[in-house]
Amino acid sequence: MGASCxxxxxxxxxxxxxxxxxxxxxxxxxxxxxxxxxxxxxxxxxxxxxxxxxxxxxxxxxxxxxxxxxxxxxxxxxxxxxxxxxxxxxxxxxxxxxxxxxxxxxxxxxxxxxxxxxxxxxxxxxxxxxxxxxxxxxxxxxxxxxxxxxxxxxxxxxxxxxxxxxxxxxxxxxxxxxxxxxxxxxxxxxxxxxxxxxxxxxxxxxxxxxxxxxxxxxxxxxxxxxxxxxxxxxxxxxxxxxxxxxxxxxxxxxxxxxxxxxxxxxxxxxxxxxx
Numbered sequence: 001m002g003a004s005c006x007x008x009x010x011x012x013x014x015x016x017x018x019x020x021x022x023x024x025x026x027x028x029x030x031x032x033x034x035x036x037x038x039x040x041x042x043x044x045x046x047x048x049x050x051x052x053x054x055x056x057x058x059x060x061x062x063x064x065x066x067x068x069x070x071x072x073x074x075x076x077x078x079x080x081x082x083x084x085x086x087x088x089x090x091x092x093x094x095x096x097x098x099x100x101x102x103x104x105x106x107x108x109x110x111x112x113x114x115x116x117x118x119x120x121x122x123x124x125x126x127x128x129x130x131x132x133x134x135x136x137x138x139x140x141x142x143x144x145x146x147x148x149x150x151x152x153x154x155x156x157x158x159x160x161x162x163x164x165x166x167x168x169x170x171x172x173x174x175x176x177x178x179x180x181x182x183x184x185x186x187x188x189x190x191x192x193x194x195x196x197x198x199x200x201x202x203x204x205x206x207x208x209x210x211x212x213x214x215x216x217x218x219x220x221x222x223x224x225x226x227x228x229x230x231x232x233x234x235x236x237x238x239x240x241x242x243x244x245x246x247x248x249x250x251x252x253x254x255x256x257x258x259x260x261x262x263x264x265x266x267x268x269x270x271x272x273x274x275x
Contacts, residue, residue: 053077077101089113103127115139125149138162150174161185175199186210197221209233 079101091114103126114126114137126138126149138150138161150162150173162174162185174186174197186197186209199221210221210233 079103091115101125105129113137126151128152163187173197199223 089112101124105128112126112128114124124138129152150160152160152175160174
């Protein structure tokens with residue numbers, strides 16, 4: 001192993017630990033300059049890993065952990081500069097993964113987690129800069145996937161989640177910049193899918209979801225910029241579909257949904273700009 005470093009300049013901190021049993025690992029570091037923090041942990045038992053890093057400069061944080069048991073992984077990093085956050089964790093037991101990162105600069109956040117058990121994955125990213133958010137999570141158990149990302153800059157949001165168990169998928173992304181939103185989720189269990197994205201910039205929205213279990217689908221997207229909307233959903237279980245999209249910019253709308261279970265369909269779209 002090349003180098004391992006642990007630095008703490010915090011006040012009233014409970015415990016901090018770094019454990020490494022890896023072989024041929026480049027560098028591993030854990031840095032904390034926070035105040036009144038409970039615990040911070042970085043554990044690595046992987047082989048031939050490039051670098052792993054955990055940094056925290058937050059205040060009054062409960063717990064913070066990064067765990068890696070992967071093989072031939074490029075880099076893994078977790079950064080938190082938030083205040084009064086409950087817990088944040090990153091876990092990866094994957095093989096031959098390029099990079100994985102989790103960044104949080106939010107205030108009064110409950111929990112944030114990223115889990116990956118995939119093989120030969122390029123990159124996975126979760127970023128949160130929101131305030132008073134309940135929880136945000138990203139889970140991937142896919143194989144040979146290009147990239148997956150979840151970004152949230154919203155305020156007073158309940159829950160956000162992105163789950164992928166697909167194979168040979170290009171990219172999947174979920175972006176939310178809304179305020180006082182209940183929940184937002186994107187789920188994909190498909191095979192050989194090109195791209196999937198869900199974007200919400202609305203206010204006081206109940207829930208928005210995109211689900212795909214299809215095979216060899218080109219692209220699927222759901223976009224909502226509405227206000228005081230109940231729910232929006234796009235569901236596809238079709239095969240060899242080119243594209244599917246749902247767009248809503250309406251106000252005080254109850255629900256909007258697009259469902260496709262067809263085979264070899266070229267495109268399907270639902271657009272609403274009504275009030």
